[in-house]
Amino acid sequence: MNQTQLSPMAKIWHVVALIPEGHVSSYGKIADLAGLPGRARYVSRALKMAPDALQLPWHRVINSQGKIAFPETSPHFIEQMQKLRSEAIEVNRGRVKLSKYEWQPDLATLVFALPF
DNA sequence: TCGATGACTGATG
DNA sequence: CCATCAGCCATCG
Numbered sequence: 001m002n003q004t005q006l007s008p009m010a011k012i013w014h015v016v017a018l019i020p021e022g023h024v025s026s027y028g029k030i031a032d033l034a035g036l037p038g039r040a041r042y043v044s045r046a047l048k049m050a051p052d053a054l055q056l057p058w059h060r061v062i063n064s065q066g067k068i069a070f071p072e073t074s075p076h077f078i079e080q081m082q083k084l085r086s087e088a089i090e091v092n093r094g095r096v097k098l099s100k101y102e103w104q105p106d107l108a109t110l111v112f113a114l115p116f
Numbered sequence: 117t118c119g120a121t122g123a124c125t126g127a128t129g
Numbered sequence: 130c131c132a133t134c135a136g137c138c139a140t141c142g
Contacts, residue, residue, distance in 0.1 A: 027124055044123035069123040
């Protein structure tokens with residue numbers, strides 16, 4: 001159909017929406033999957049701009065070191081940690097064990113789930 | 117156009 | 130494992 005190109009930001013939202021409950025991914029990885037390599041920082045911006053109505057699982061996105069990106073003192077940090085724990089993800093000092101929780105998307109799933 | 121900024125990263129010590 | 134640092138890149142004033 002004559003669908004104009006999805007904005008880079010929309011692509012990021014689509015990918016984030018696919019992260020399964022109980023799993024996490026990183027800014028850089030989301031950028032890659034969205035076809036925007038090297039734009040990890042843009043992913044953080046896209047999440048900040050995302051409309052609440054989208055109900056994105058933003059809390060499942062952490063940095064490449066497996067840590068929550070917000071400072072430990074911020075309300076955001078607390079909220080993200082609680083949301084992660086609420087889906088059985090262990091978080092210690094803002095850190096998540098990637099070897100145990102990192103999302104491993106398979107190509108087939110992505111190809112059929114993403115509109116681009 | 118320039119410099120600062122940030123929910124980032126990978127390399128390095 | 131932690132801290133630092135240069136590189137990164139869209140956005141903003």
